[in-house]
Amino acid sequence: MRRTILAIALFLTVAIGLSGMPVLAWEPATPVSSNAVYLVNSDTGSVIYEKNATQKIYPASITKLTTSLVVMDKYANSLDTVITVTKEDLATIAGTGSSVLGLKVGEQISVRQLLHGMLIKSGNDCAVVLARATSGSIPNFVSAMNAKAKKLGATHTHYANPDGLHDPNHYTTAADVYKIAHTFMSSDFLADVVDTPSYTVPATNVTPAVKIQNTNSLIVGGSPYYLSDVKGIKTGTTTEAGACLVSIAQRKALTYYAIVMGGTETTAGSTVNNTAFADTKALYQWVLKDFKMRQLLDTTTPQEQVPLQYASKQKNITLVPEKQFNSLLPTSVTAASVKLVPHNLPKQIAAPVKQGQRVCTADVMLNNQKLGTIWLVASQDAARSTPLYIMATASAFFNSIWFKIVCVLIDVLFILYLVWAHNAGHRRRGGRGQNRGNYRR
Known part of the structure; x- marks a missing residue:
């Protein structure tokens, strides 16, 4: 299923032509209170909504996405490798009061189970054990994390630890987190882990089997934040980072990522109010209901006409889009609202011209927003008249x-x-x- 979705995503991306990653100024139906937000349709690369997306922020346990990627670089084909927990591992997070799976010194547990404990329960003890086992030491592992972030294009990200505990030199941006999350979800194993509402960690040599629940309330049935379209990914919370949630939602072969950072979490009795969860759910309900993929341009409708030189049978050549142009837009937007703005449209074209010959590019505009860029091409062949060409050449020479x-x-x-x-x-x-x-x- 995931491969099918990726194939559809590739088709849609190609259909966009030269569009790149357009940023559109749509406003959500419900105001967003979290500090930094990045809502992306990954099929087209369209940024549906952003707020402080390039602002420096603290990632908290969202860090564990990169931790997982570095671990998978070594253990992807040997997930059942058993690791022994050391005293030094647990000393790394002792006294922090942070979220843990509850590992014990001398406990023997597989990489597979450690990844489940780190991603589902957000266990910091799992993160440091995996880091030490993967790279030999925490500093070596952190260096690998920073190298991985750079390789993924997350150039405004820097890590100081594998678990996300606060450090002034441990930061990222919402836009960078999207790049990391997108790569993370390309792993079938990791994608399955973060889409697991609850999981039973098998018994080890020192600990009985334990059932853990996912910290992401959007995938936990019965939660007020539950949304069936959401398939992960990771929560994070520290005082400095606020409440954070990186998630993915899929409906009708369209995939969205919501990076919501810097929310608040308060408790009233038994009720936990998490604005990162609330903002994420509202964003998905808005985009899943109000947006759909629209074909705005086809390859047959004329867009421009250019005079021909040296052609006796026709005076003009008609230009059409090289490829059909699709864009994810609100259902209220009509194709008639879309305009083409050509770049370097020639005053005339010399025959012969071949059907499909590229002539110029054009921006696809909706009001003042650029949806993408396409090529305009000749809609048909145009033969050159030899007498006209000779006369024109001679005239041009003598003049x-x-x-x-x-x-x-x-x-x-x-x-x-x-x-x-x-x-x-x-x-x-x-x-x-x-x-x-x-x-x-």
């Missing part, structure tokens, strides 16, 4: 500046020749007269 320069040079040379000939004749006549005078004496 060219070079022809005029040559004519002037010829005139100058001719005048110089006449002057030279005149002077030469005068000298010859003068010489003959001198000779006759000498003879008479």
Whole structure:
């Protein structure tokens, strides 16, 4: 199923043409209170909504997405490798009061179970054990995390630990988190883990089996934040980072990522109010209901006409889009609202022209928003008329500046020749007269 969705995503991305990653100024139906938000349709790369997306923020346990990627680089094909928990591992997070699975010194547990404990229950003890086992030490692992972030294009991200506990030098941006999350979800194993509402960690040599519940309330049935379209991904909370949630939702072959950071979490009796959860659910309900994929341009409807040179059977060539153009838009937007703004549209085109020949690019505009860029191409062949071409070429030559320069040079040379000939004749006549005078004496 996931491969099918990825294939559809690739098709839709190609159908966009040259659009890149357009950022559109849509406003959600419900105001967003969280500090930094990045809502993306990953099929087209369209940023549906953003708020402080490039602002420096603290990631809390969202860090564990990168932790998982570095671990998978080593253990993807050996997830059942057993690791022994050490005293030094647990000392790393002792006294922090942070979320843990409850590992014990000497406990033997597989990489697979540690990843479940880290991603579902957000166990910091699992994170440090995995880091040490993967790279030999926490500093070495953190270096690998920073290298991984850089490789993924998360250039405004820096890590100081594998668990997300606060450190002033441990930061990211919502836009960077999207890049990391998108790569994270390309792993079938990791995607399945974070879409698990609850999980039973098997018994180990020192601990009986334990059932853990996912910290992401949007995938837990019975939660007021539950939304069936959501398939993960990870929560995070510290005082400095606030309440954070990175998630993915899928409906009708469309996939969205919501990066919601810097929310608040308060408790009233037994009720927990988490604005990161509330904002995420509201964003998904809005985009899943009000947006759909629209075909705005096809490959047959004429968009521009350009005069032809050297063609006897037709005066103009019609330009059409090279590819159909699809865009994710609110259902209230009509195709008639979309306009094309060509770049470097030629005043005329010289025949011969081949059908499909690229002529110029054009921006696809909706009001003042750029949806993408396409190529405009010739809709048909246009043959060149040889007589017209010869006459036009000759006319162009005789009217060219070079022809005029040559004519002037010829005139100058001719005048110089006449002057030279005149002077030469005068000298010859003068010489003959001198000779006759000498003879008479």
